[in-house]
Amino acid sequence: MEITELAAAAWALAPEGGRTLLGIAGAPGAGKSTLARALVAGLERRYGAGSAAYVPLDGFHLSNAQLDRLGLAARKGSAPSFDVWGYAALLRRVLAERERPLYVPDYDRTLHEPVAARHVVVPSARLVVTEGNYLACDAPGWREARACLAEVWYLEAPDDVRQVRLIERHMTGGRDETAARARMQRNDAPNGEYVKASRSHCDRIVSVVGLDALNRPY
Template identity: 65%
Template sequence: MEIHELAADAWRLAEREPGPRVVLGLVGPPAAGKSTLARALVAEVERRRGPGAAGYLPLDGFHLSNAQLDRLGLASRKGSAPSFDVHGYAALLHRTVTETGHAIYVPDYDRTLHEPVAARHLIRPGTRLVVTEGNYLACDEPGWTAARRWMAEVWYVDAPVEVRDRRLVARQLAGGRTAAEARAWVDTNDRPNGEQVERVRGNCDRVLPPIGLDISNGRD
């Protein structure tokens, strides 16, 4: 399926749902291509509907800081579900849907700093469609279910295991790990995280086949 078809489907969802703003969630294992697809959808909707018609809200902006991960003993499980501020994420989704009269600033994750950064993205007052993406959007645990209630639909982004594995190793190498360290991180952290996501695939409204978009930037 081409990006223009998916963007058209996303916009039809926005037109179908009541209210001034609709959130579409993209979920999938690490390195499935979620953020690349989300940004492509936003760009295509804006190309068709005008600047500000769509906005981007990544879960990655709600990574706990490295200091908080150290405090909680989660440094070796960075990227796992407990390493995110899920309640902060759910609260921002709530604001996104209900506070449409002013700008909403959205955090992101900086892969150079290896830390979350505030206010990198902007959702404008007239934005009709917001695309959010992350690993755990379809999970059944408390916090994630609170976030899910603000999404009109959640689409599962699929990708072959071997493709995701190759991307994940490349991401760790780009982040400064040695080949051995990258392999160990993927095997002990990214792979279990991906398996958790795969188990809740049935909670999604739609499963997308692998999308042929360039994700050489190392995002997921």
């Protein structure tokens, strides 16, 4: 399926005059943020600027200081390393507050920290696409976030493709190849297995194979 077909399916979820949230889940390195951004860009080209918006879960990473305090520095990116309740609260605001812009945090891979207000959901946004590893997981906080989403799509990518992307991501972030591989094996791999268990909870399975916009590192 092409991006244009997926964009049409996403837009069909959003009733005229309302606002709908679509979630994209998947294991680390699948290409979730690339797909979400491609969907939003395609919809804005077709329906006009401000018709769609992007909300990444990664903006709700706990800061490094909080991870150190909680003993989670080595498990950064795991489900407990996110402020899931803050994320769920933002999703509820996205659905309820349409009279003003809503500013949305992101994660900066250069700073290795979350940053405030990098994205915005403008009042005209009819479809809001959010993405993150754990959106379909049946656990406290994630269930509350899932309740805000009209559908959750699972982006599936071969493990070997994801592993290459993750190693490249860690090397771009400053690790040498040995450290990047170790990080992938000790942290990303178990996170990925946890996320895979949520696949059956998703409304649609999207394969990265054949989606040209996703067949590259991000």
